[in-house]
Amino acid sequence: MDGIHDQGGRPGNAPIDTDSGAAAALDPRWHAAVFASINALFASGVAANTDYFRHAIERIDPDCYLEHGYYGRWLGAAETMLVEAGVISTAEIDARARERGASSADRVAARPGTRPEGLTPGDAGSAQRTLAAAPRYAIGERVRTARDAQPGHTRLPAYARDAVGTVIAWHDGWVFPDSHAHGRGEDPQHLYTIAFERSALWPDSEAGPGDTVCLDLFEPYLCPEPDAP
């Protein structure tokens, strides 16, 4: 899905706030409140799996995505998932927030839709799945990535679409986020690391000899690419 979450290569962004990480901590307290709430939603099955959670983040209000920070994004996803599960209503949260001093003009990040049918809380452990089928691509093989944006959750960033790269690693089978986020089961797929020349992704970007960008991509994102003549 195209969206504000897909940040890789977007032009025009500000300098890095390099001082903002000196002491990474859950501070202010509401960051920890959101963190604990998300943990509780996973434990209760409201957050059925990580892929559904990530897709809930991707669907929040785009301005809030940029301005409410990391835990603000998690809050938007928590509310989205709770409303979609029918556990809490938006009106209920609105009322409680107003009791605590929120304004009706405050922007709310959550954009609840419909909870996918077939979404069932699964194994919270590893997402690695050994597959009976052999991997289609070998280390060193050239591949081209898919051209079209998928309508739902996907882990192929826009900047790496319709791009040619080289397989540098194979990682066995893994739960396929594009299916899992939407309640279509684990649908495990082979996972590869693909190295792209940075100059091929962004021909006008800064010079850098041999610079590469490496991405972990699932087999359905890839098709064979003939060797260069």
Next chain:
Amino acid sequence: MTHDPDQEQDQQDDHAAEPAIRAEALESLLIEKGILDPAAVDEVIERYNERVGPMNGAQLVARAWVDEDFRALLLRDGTEAVNRFEFRGGQVDKLVVVENTPAVHNVVVCTLCSCYPWAVLGLPPKWYKDPAYRSRVVREPRAVLREFGTRLDDDVSVRVWDSSAEIRYMVLPERPPAWADLSEEQLASRVTRDSMIGVEVLA
């Protein structure tokens, strides 16, 4: 239009208050519904502010610098290397450790969300999760590194690892020559989080 810095600050503070109030409103509702344990908030603060952090990754790096067999294991199977340390409070599906050399410098990002090797580095710094870092480091890594005060020679290749699946990446930095005589413990105390993300070169 006049520009009033005080007013601008007020507006920023208002924006900051929006998710804060709503987060604690949601927390209270989840507690009432029996979904959230009231003690859980303090528990995550204790867990992530005190027990899980970059000291875990620094131990791996220091061991790799003094023990060639461990270094080989760390680079071949990072998950197994981590399991030998039995760090408390974090888990990782699969950890891949990438090695800086005189010819290659590695740097880690997650452009689609903010995936980060929590088990070995703890909480991610704010800048790692911000749009500025996520958008720019794949496209102009050398300019981004310069903003961190890191200048690479022109003949060093930069390899950016965009964590787009469940595999987590950590950088094994180069050991500064001046640290040749330090003990493993001393080395671990000097390895920084930013060097294991790849935005800093140790010196």
